[in-house]
Amino acid sequence: MAPTSEILTTERILEATExxxxxxxxxxxxxxxxxxxxxxxHGTVYRHFRTKAALREAVTKRWLDRTTDALSGIAAEDRAPETRLRDWLAALFAAKRRKSGDDPELFATYKVLTGENVTAVGQHITELVDQLTVIIQAGVDTGVFTAPDPRARARAVFHATGRFHDPAYAQEWERPDIETEFDEVLDLVLRGLRASA
Incomplete structure:
Protein backbone atom coordinates (compact mmCIF):
# COMPACT_ATOMS: atom_id res chain seq x y z
CA MET A 1 0.00 0.00 0.00
CA ALA A 2 1.09 3.54 -0.70
CA PRO A 3 1.82 5.65 2.35
CA THR A 4 -1.11 7.90 3.15
CA SER A 5 1.21 10.73 4.15
CA GLU A 6 1.94 11.46 0.47
CA ILE A 7 -0.31 14.01 -1.19
CA LEU A 8 -2.96 12.24 -3.21
CA THR A 9 -2.85 13.75 -6.69
CA THR A 10 -4.90 13.00 -9.76
CA GLU A 11 -1.76 11.58 -11.37
CA ARG A 12 -1.20 9.15 -8.48
CA ILE A 13 -4.81 7.99 -8.68
CA LEU A 14 -4.52 7.43 -12.43
CA GLU A 15 -1.26 5.51 -12.02
CA ALA A 16 -2.85 3.30 -9.37
CA THR A 17 -5.96 2.81 -11.49
CA GLU A 18 -3.86 1.75 -14.45
CA HIS A 42 -12.76 4.86 -1.70
CA GLY A 43 -14.49 8.11 -0.67
CA THR A 44 -11.13 9.87 -1.05
CA VAL A 45 -10.85 8.64 -4.63
CA TYR A 46 -14.42 9.75 -5.30
CA ARG A 47 -13.50 13.28 -4.18
CA HIS A 48 -11.19 13.41 -7.21
CA PHE A 49 -13.42 11.46 -9.62
CA ARG A 50 -17.16 11.62 -8.96
CA THR A 51 -17.90 8.24 -10.57
CA LYS A 52 -16.15 5.05 -11.60
CA ALA A 53 -16.97 5.97 -15.22
CA ALA A 54 -15.23 9.35 -14.81
CA LEU A 55 -12.14 7.60 -13.44
CA ARG A 56 -12.08 5.12 -16.32
CA GLU A 57 -12.52 7.96 -18.82
CA ALA A 58 -9.60 9.85 -17.26
CA VAL A 59 -7.39 6.75 -17.54
CA THR A 60 -8.42 6.33 -21.18
CA LYS A 61 -7.64 9.98 -21.93
CA ARG A 62 -4.26 9.65 -20.20
CA TRP A 63 -3.33 6.67 -22.40
CA LEU A 64 -4.46 8.45 -25.55
CA ASP A 65 -2.70 11.69 -24.59
CA ARG A 66 0.65 9.87 -24.37
CA THR A 67 0.44 9.15 -28.08
CA THR A 68 -0.84 12.60 -29.00
CA ASP A 69 1.91 14.29 -26.98
CA ALA A 70 4.63 12.13 -28.52
CA LEU A 71 3.47 12.96 -32.04
CA SER A 72 3.00 16.70 -31.50
CA GLY A 73 6.74 17.32 -31.66
CA ILE A 74 6.98 15.71 -35.10
CA ALA A 75 4.02 17.71 -36.40
CA ALA A 76 5.59 20.98 -35.23
CA GLU A 77 9.09 20.35 -36.60
CA ASP A 78 10.53 22.61 -39.27
CA ARG A 79 11.46 19.88 -41.75
CA ALA A 80 10.27 18.81 -45.18
CA PRO A 81 6.53 18.02 -45.01
CA GLU A 82 6.95 14.64 -46.72
CA THR A 83 9.55 13.60 -44.16
CA ARG A 84 7.41 14.87 -41.29
CA LEU A 85 4.35 13.04 -42.60
CA ARG A 86 6.28 9.80 -43.06
CA ASP A 87 7.87 10.10 -39.60
CA TRP A 88 4.56 11.04 -37.94
CA LEU A 89 2.68 8.06 -39.40
CA ALA A 90 5.57 5.72 -38.61
CA ALA A 91 5.68 7.01 -35.01
CA LEU A 92 1.91 6.53 -34.64
CA PHE A 93 2.18 2.96 -35.91
CA ALA A 94 5.16 2.25 -33.64
CA ALA A 95 3.39 3.69 -30.58
CA LYS A 96 0.29 1.56 -31.15
CA ARG A 97 2.40 -1.55 -31.76
CA ARG A 98 4.33 -0.95 -28.54
CA LYS A 99 1.10 -0.57 -26.59
CA SER A 100 -0.24 -3.85 -27.94
CA GLY A 101 2.99 -5.83 -27.77
CA ASP A 102 4.71 -4.60 -24.61
CA ASP A 103 1.74 -4.94 -22.27
CA PRO A 104 -0.98 -7.16 -23.78
CA GLU A 105 -3.08 -7.19 -20.59
CA LEU A 106 -3.18 -3.42 -20.41
CA PHE A 107 -3.81 -3.18 -24.16
CA ALA A 108 -6.83 -5.50 -23.82
CA THR A 109 -8.09 -3.19 -21.07
CA TYR A 110 -7.35 -0.17 -23.28
CA LYS A 111 -9.52 -1.65 -26.04
CA VAL A 112 -12.41 -2.13 -23.61
CA LEU A 113 -12.09 1.37 -22.16
CA THR A 114 -11.81 3.09 -25.53
CA GLY A 115 -15.04 1.33 -26.49
CA GLU A 116 -16.68 2.80 -23.39
CA ASN A 117 -15.28 6.32 -23.79
CA VAL A 118 -16.16 7.42 -27.30
CA THR A 119 -15.90 11.11 -26.36
CA ALA A 120 -12.26 10.73 -25.27
CA VAL A 121 -11.51 8.72 -28.40
CA GLY A 122 -13.21 11.33 -30.58
CA GLN A 123 -11.12 14.09 -29.00
CA HIS A 124 -7.98 12.02 -29.52
CA ILE A 125 -8.78 11.50 -33.21
CA THR A 126 -9.52 15.22 -33.61
CA GLU A 127 -6.14 16.09 -32.08
CA LEU A 128 -4.35 13.63 -34.36
CA VAL A 129 -6.15 14.99 -37.44
CA ASP A 130 -5.20 18.51 -36.29
CA GLN A 131 -1.54 17.46 -36.26
CA LEU A 132 -1.83 15.89 -39.71
CA THR A 133 -3.51 19.08 -40.96
CA VAL A 134 -0.51 21.12 -39.78
CA ILE A 135 1.84 18.87 -41.76
CA ILE A 136 -0.30 18.83 -44.89
CA GLN A 137 -0.84 22.60 -44.74
CA ALA A 138 2.95 23.03 -44.57
CA GLY A 139 3.20 20.88 -47.68
CA VAL A 140 0.63 23.01 -49.47
CA ASP A 141 2.37 26.22 -48.36
CA THR A 142 5.70 25.01 -49.76
CA GLY A 143 4.16 23.68 -52.98
CA VAL A 144 5.01 20.05 -52.18
CA PHE A 145 1.41 18.89 -51.63
CA THR A 146 -1.83 19.68 -53.41
CA ALA A 147 -4.84 19.80 -51.12
CA PRO A 148 -7.75 22.20 -51.70
CA ASP A 149 -8.90 21.41 -48.15
CA PRO A 150 -5.91 20.32 -45.99
CA ARG A 151 -8.15 19.25 -43.10
CA ALA A 152 -10.27 17.00 -45.32
CA ARG A 153 -7.08 15.55 -46.77
CA ALA A 154 -5.71 14.98 -43.25
CA ARG A 155 -8.88 13.06 -42.29
CA ALA A 156 -8.53 10.98 -45.45
CA VAL A 157 -4.88 10.16 -44.66
CA PHE A 158 -5.81 9.22 -41.09
CA HIS A 159 -8.56 6.86 -42.26
CA ALA A 160 -6.51 5.46 -45.15
CA THR A 161 -3.80 4.39 -42.71
CA GLY A 162 -6.20 3.11 -40.04
CA ARG A 163 -5.01 -0.48 -40.41
CA PHE A 164 -1.72 0.63 -38.87
CA HIS A 165 -3.08 2.47 -35.83
CA ASP A 166 -6.64 1.34 -35.13
CA PRO A 167 -6.56 -1.16 -32.21
CA ALA A 168 -9.09 -3.33 -34.07
CA TYR A 169 -6.19 -4.40 -36.33
CA ALA A 170 -3.70 -5.11 -33.53
CA GLN A 171 -3.58 -8.83 -34.28
CA GLU A 172 -2.10 -8.02 -37.71
CA TRP A 173 0.70 -5.78 -36.44
CA GLU A 174 3.11 -8.61 -35.69
CA ARG A 175 2.85 -10.22 -39.11
CA PRO A 176 6.27 -10.40 -40.83
CA ASP A 177 5.14 -8.43 -43.89
CA ILE A 178 3.34 -5.63 -42.03
CA GLU A 179 6.25 -3.15 -42.38
CA THR A 180 6.32 -3.68 -46.14
CA GLU A 181 2.58 -3.16 -46.35
CA PHE A 182 2.86 0.00 -44.24
CA ASP A 183 5.57 1.38 -46.57
CA GLU A 184 3.45 0.58 -49.64
CA VAL A 185 0.41 2.38 -48.21
CA LEU A 186 2.56 5.32 -47.14
CA ASP A 187 4.09 5.61 -50.63
CA LEU A 188 0.61 5.59 -52.14
CA VAL A 189 -0.59 8.30 -49.72
CA LEU A 190 2.42 10.49 -50.48
CA ARG A 191 1.97 10.09 -54.25
CA GLY A 192 -1.64 11.16 -53.85
CA LEU A 193 -0.64 14.29 -51.91
CA ARG A 194 2.22 15.45 -54.10
CA ALA A 195 1.63 18.51 -56.25
CA SER A 196 1.78 17.71 -59.95
CA ALA A 197 4.87 19.05 -61.68
Missing amino acids: EVLRRHGPAKATVVDVARALGVS
Whole structure:
Protein backbone atom coordinates (compact mmCIF):
# COMPACT_ATOMS: atom_id res chain seq x y z
CA MET A 1 0.00 0.00 0.00
CA ALA A 2 1.09 3.54 -0.70
CA PRO A 3 1.82 5.65 2.35
CA THR A 4 -1.11 7.90 3.15
CA SER A 5 1.21 10.73 4.15
CA GLU A 6 1.94 11.46 0.47
CA ILE A 7 -0.31 14.01 -1.19
CA LEU A 8 -2.96 12.24 -3.21
CA THR A 9 -2.85 13.75 -6.69
CA THR A 10 -4.90 13.00 -9.76
CA GLU A 11 -1.76 11.58 -11.37
CA ARG A 12 -1.20 9.15 -8.48
CA ILE A 13 -4.81 7.99 -8.68
CA LEU A 14 -4.52 7.43 -12.43
CA GLU A 15 -1.26 5.51 -12.02
CA ALA A 16 -2.85 3.30 -9.37
CA THR A 17 -5.96 2.81 -11.49
CA GLU A 18 -3.86 1.75 -14.45
CA GLU A 19 -2.07 -0.82 -12.29
CA VAL A 20 -5.36 -2.11 -10.84
CA LEU A 21 -6.80 -2.42 -14.35
CA ARG A 22 -3.70 -4.30 -15.49
CA ARG A 23 -3.93 -6.67 -12.53
CA HIS A 24 -7.70 -7.26 -12.38
CA GLY A 25 -8.95 -6.35 -15.85
CA PRO A 26 -11.72 -3.86 -16.64
CA ALA A 27 -14.56 -6.18 -15.62
CA LYS A 28 -13.28 -6.77 -12.07
CA ALA A 29 -11.37 -3.59 -11.20
CA THR A 30 -13.20 -1.39 -8.70
CA VAL A 31 -12.71 2.00 -7.10
CA VAL A 32 -12.26 0.14 -3.80
CA ASP A 33 -9.30 -1.72 -5.38
CA VAL A 34 -7.79 1.60 -6.46
CA ALA A 35 -8.30 3.10 -2.99
CA ARG A 36 -6.73 0.02 -1.38
CA ALA A 37 -3.68 0.32 -3.67
CA LEU A 38 -3.32 3.96 -2.60
CA GLY A 39 -3.90 3.29 1.08
CA VAL A 40 -6.94 5.59 1.24
CA SER A 41 -10.71 5.19 1.47
CA HIS A 42 -12.76 4.86 -1.70
CA GLY A 43 -14.49 8.11 -0.67
CA THR A 44 -11.13 9.87 -1.05
CA VAL A 45 -10.85 8.64 -4.63
CA TYR A 46 -14.42 9.75 -5.30
CA ARG A 47 -13.50 13.28 -4.18
CA HIS A 48 -11.19 13.41 -7.21
CA PHE A 49 -13.42 11.46 -9.62
CA ARG A 50 -17.16 11.62 -8.96
CA THR A 51 -17.90 8.24 -10.57
CA LYS A 52 -16.15 5.05 -11.60
CA ALA A 53 -16.97 5.97 -15.22
CA ALA A 54 -15.23 9.35 -14.81
CA LEU A 55 -12.14 7.60 -13.44
CA ARG A 56 -12.08 5.12 -16.32
CA GLU A 57 -12.52 7.96 -18.82
CA ALA A 58 -9.60 9.85 -17.26
CA VAL A 59 -7.39 6.75 -17.54
CA THR A 60 -8.42 6.33 -21.18
CA LYS A 61 -7.64 9.98 -21.93
CA ARG A 62 -4.26 9.65 -20.20
CA TRP A 63 -3.33 6.67 -22.40
CA LEU A 64 -4.46 8.45 -25.55
CA ASP A 65 -2.70 11.69 -24.59
CA ARG A 66 0.65 9.87 -24.37
CA THR A 67 0.44 9.15 -28.08
CA THR A 68 -0.84 12.60 -29.00
CA ASP A 69 1.91 14.29 -26.98
CA ALA A 70 4.63 12.13 -28.52
CA LEU A 71 3.47 12.96 -32.04
CA SER A 72 3.00 16.70 -31.50
CA GLY A 73 6.74 17.32 -31.66
CA ILE A 74 6.98 15.71 -35.10
CA ALA A 75 4.02 17.71 -36.40
CA ALA A 76 5.59 20.98 -35.23
CA GLU A 77 9.09 20.35 -36.60
CA ASP A 78 10.53 22.61 -39.27
CA ARG A 79 11.46 19.88 -41.75
CA ALA A 80 10.27 18.81 -45.18
CA PRO A 81 6.53 18.02 -45.01
CA GLU A 82 6.95 14.64 -46.72
CA THR A 83 9.55 13.60 -44.16
CA ARG A 84 7.41 14.87 -41.29
CA LEU A 85 4.35 13.04 -42.60
CA ARG A 86 6.28 9.80 -43.06
CA ASP A 87 7.87 10.10 -39.60
CA TRP A 88 4.56 11.04 -37.94
CA LEU A 89 2.68 8.06 -39.40
CA ALA A 90 5.57 5.72 -38.61
CA ALA A 91 5.68 7.01 -35.01
CA LEU A 92 1.91 6.53 -34.64
CA PHE A 93 2.18 2.96 -35.91
CA ALA A 94 5.16 2.25 -33.64
CA ALA A 95 3.39 3.69 -30.58
CA LYS A 96 0.29 1.56 -31.15
CA ARG A 97 2.40 -1.55 -31.76
CA ARG A 98 4.33 -0.95 -28.54
CA LYS A 99 1.10 -0.57 -26.59
CA SER A 100 -0.24 -3.85 -27.94
CA GLY A 101 2.99 -5.83 -27.77
CA ASP A 102 4.71 -4.60 -24.61
CA ASP A 103 1.74 -4.94 -22.27
CA PRO A 104 -0.98 -7.16 -23.78
CA GLU A 105 -3.08 -7.19 -20.59
CA LEU A 106 -3.18 -3.42 -20.41
CA PHE A 107 -3.81 -3.18 -24.16
CA ALA A 108 -6.83 -5.50 -23.82
CA THR A 109 -8.09 -3.19 -21.07
CA TYR A 110 -7.35 -0.17 -23.28
CA LYS A 111 -9.52 -1.65 -26.04
CA VAL A 112 -12.41 -2.13 -23.61
CA LEU A 113 -12.09 1.37 -22.16
CA THR A 114 -11.81 3.09 -25.53
CA GLY A 115 -15.04 1.33 -26.49
CA GLU A 116 -16.68 2.80 -23.39
CA ASN A 117 -15.28 6.32 -23.79
CA VAL A 118 -16.16 7.42 -27.30
CA THR A 119 -15.90 11.11 -26.36
CA ALA A 120 -12.26 10.73 -25.27
CA VAL A 121 -11.51 8.72 -28.40
CA GLY A 122 -13.21 11.33 -30.58
CA GLN A 123 -11.12 14.09 -29.00
CA HIS A 124 -7.98 12.02 -29.52
CA ILE A 125 -8.78 11.50 -33.21
CA THR A 126 -9.52 15.22 -33.61
CA GLU A 127 -6.14 16.09 -32.08
CA LEU A 128 -4.35 13.63 -34.36
CA VAL A 129 -6.15 14.99 -37.44
CA ASP A 130 -5.20 18.51 -36.29
CA GLN A 131 -1.54 17.46 -36.26
CA LEU A 132 -1.83 15.89 -39.71
CA THR A 133 -3.51 19.08 -40.96
CA VAL A 134 -0.51 21.12 -39.78
CA ILE A 135 1.84 18.87 -41.76
CA ILE A 136 -0.30 18.83 -44.89
CA GLN A 137 -0.84 22.60 -44.74
CA ALA A 138 2.95 23.03 -44.57
CA GLY A 139 3.20 20.88 -47.68
CA VAL A 140 0.63 23.01 -49.47
CA ASP A 141 2.37 26.22 -48.36
CA THR A 142 5.70 25.01 -49.76
CA GLY A 143 4.16 23.68 -52.98
CA VAL A 144 5.01 20.05 -52.18
CA PHE A 145 1.41 18.89 -51.63
CA THR A 146 -1.83 19.68 -53.41
CA ALA A 147 -4.84 19.80 -51.12
CA PRO A 148 -7.75 22.20 -51.70
CA ASP A 149 -8.90 21.41 -48.15
CA PRO A 150 -5.91 20.32 -45.99
CA ARG A 151 -8.15 19.25 -43.10
CA ALA A 152 -10.27 17.00 -45.32
CA ARG A 153 -7.08 15.55 -46.77
CA ALA A 154 -5.71 14.98 -43.25
CA ARG A 155 -8.88 13.06 -42.29
CA ALA A 156 -8.53 10.98 -45.45
CA VAL A 157 -4.88 10.16 -44.66
CA PHE A 158 -5.81 9.22 -41.09
CA HIS A 159 -8.56 6.86 -42.26
CA ALA A 160 -6.51 5.46 -45.15
CA THR A 161 -3.80 4.39 -42.71
CA GLY A 162 -6.20 3.11 -40.04
CA ARG A 163 -5.01 -0.48 -40.41
CA PHE A 164 -1.72 0.63 -38.87
CA HIS A 165 -3.08 2.47 -35.83
CA ASP A 166 -6.64 1.34 -35.13
CA PRO A 167 -6.56 -1.16 -32.21
CA ALA A 168 -9.09 -3.33 -34.07
CA TYR A 169 -6.19 -4.40 -36.33
CA ALA A 170 -3.70 -5.11 -33.53
CA GLN A 171 -3.58 -8.83 -34.28
CA GLU A 172 -2.10 -8.02 -37.71
CA TRP A 173 0.70 -5.78 -36.44
CA GLU A 174 3.11 -8.61 -35.69
CA ARG A 175 2.85 -10.22 -39.11
CA PRO A 176 6.27 -10.40 -40.83
CA ASP A 177 5.14 -8.43 -43.89
CA ILE A 178 3.34 -5.63 -42.03
CA GLU A 179 6.25 -3.15 -42.38
CA THR A 180 6.32 -3.68 -46.14
CA GLU A 181 2.58 -3.16 -46.35
CA PHE A 182 2.86 0.00 -44.24
CA ASP A 183 5.57 1.38 -46.57
CA GLU A 184 3.45 0.58 -49.64
CA VAL A 185 0.41 2.38 -48.21
CA LEU A 186 2.56 5.32 -47.14
CA ASP A 187 4.09 5.61 -50.63
CA LEU A 188 0.61 5.59 -52.14
CA VAL A 189 -0.59 8.30 -49.72
CA LEU A 190 2.42 10.49 -50.48
CA ARG A 191 1.97 10.09 -54.25
CA GLY A 192 -1.64 11.16 -53.85
CA LEU A 193 -0.64 14.29 -51.91
CA ARG A 194 2.22 15.45 -54.10
CA ALA A 195 1.63 18.51 -56.25
CA SER A 196 1.78 17.71 -59.95
CA ALA A 197 4.87 19.05 -61.68
